[in-house]
Amino acid sequence: MLLAFSPHLDDAVLSVGAAIAARIEQGWQVVVCTLFAGDPDLPVPPGAAAFHRHCGLGQDAVAQRRLEDRAALAELGAVPRHLGFPDAVYRWVDGRPLHDRPGAVLDPGLPAEQALRAELGAAIAGLLEELAPAEVWTCAGIGGHVDHRHTTALVRRECDRADLPLTLWADLPYALTEADPHPAAKSAPEPAHLARKLAAAAHYRSQLPVLFPQGTDWRTALGTAEAWWPAAVPTARAGASGT
Template identity: 45%
Template sequence: MPDRPIMVVSPHLDDAVLSIGATLAALTGRGRDVTVCTVFAGEPAPPYSEFAHAFHTICGLGDDAVIRRHHEDRKATEIIGAQSLHLPFLDSIYRQDENGWLFESFDSLFEPTTDDVLVEEIAQAVHKAFGDEWPAELWTCAAFGDHVDHRLTRDAVTLLAREYNLKLVLWEDFPYAAGQANSAVGRPVPVPDVTPAHLQQKLDAVARYPSQLAMLYGAERDWREGKTLDWRSELLDHAADRLEHGGYELLWDATSRPR
């Protein structure tokens, strides 16, 4: 009997590949069925906030930003052998309520806010995305860096895993974890046979996200303290550092255990 699929729940249209692309390439290379389900992939309707317009400019995108990012994501996940699935929730930069835009600066994305209603809605949408075949495991980000969309995704997937007694695996968010000490958030999950070839597949896949690389590594990257960085060098340096702790990319089993 074939192994049940793995559902990988990514906050944005790049996070899973940036963080664990080599691991996913190794899994699909061994015949595992992997779906990368991106939560905040909904297409917003104009008008956009000044912050969203600034984001589009930094990324080299226009008003069709999300459509173009969908295209990038499909190309990237194809390289690592995974299927892509896009949920309709709006990225934080497009969300608003009766009082206006919820987030109007990069700093605001990392403030300690929460939204229990949205967490429940995300959990239900991911559950619905299972279709008729329940996954063997749910994987998502540990929310290193505290981006609001990462926290919401982690909390929703954790809620779902606990409700249905599913194995929960958390990954280390890249590039937030770059240059940081290894911070375990559960029991280590070894993924055997992740080779340099799989790491190269990851590099090839990450290169398919030019809009996000422009934002993360471009000249106007003030949120990263103006550091001059090359994404390939940072990714490879991080992988080499983490290899000393067990693998190119670190994952942890955060499944709730009965007392």
């Protein structure tokens, strides 16, 4: 079984949907666990309300996005798991919204959110123990979104502790404009797998206009090669190989 940890309700499909389709065709069970899929406390911060308007979403925005994700993963044949942690646009730190200005979620100087990280790490560890996956995939954190950074760091840590192999993927659409960290890792999807990815991505109706502004063909953008590569060898395994 392959367990993919996705920060948000679209990241895994947009980044490696074709690779997931290929694994499922090979007979693998694929579970896509979205970490930041929880309902926000109301009222949402002003930045989140503006995001909802931009996406054409209402007060039940996250519930609508979970429905989009279930439909997308059903298109691929993957199994969804949605955890209850709120997206960065909904979080508050010391009485202030974390997303307090445009682009704030990409700021490397944001508060550390240690309590959130502790809960996230425990949830990830629990899923690794519960599902006992043969492989784990997650984002590389390209683009610097704080939720992607939390996901990358904590999945890496928990896989290290559990001595599980981890594969990182290039975060799309961020990786379309960021420096390529592993050019040799790119893989052109087979047409059938790409078609399934695009059919799945089409279910994210609230997000595509935001991620791909007017004039950008999201099908063309997502039809580029996907990229994934092995993370560093877990320390436990590395130590064992040297004895």
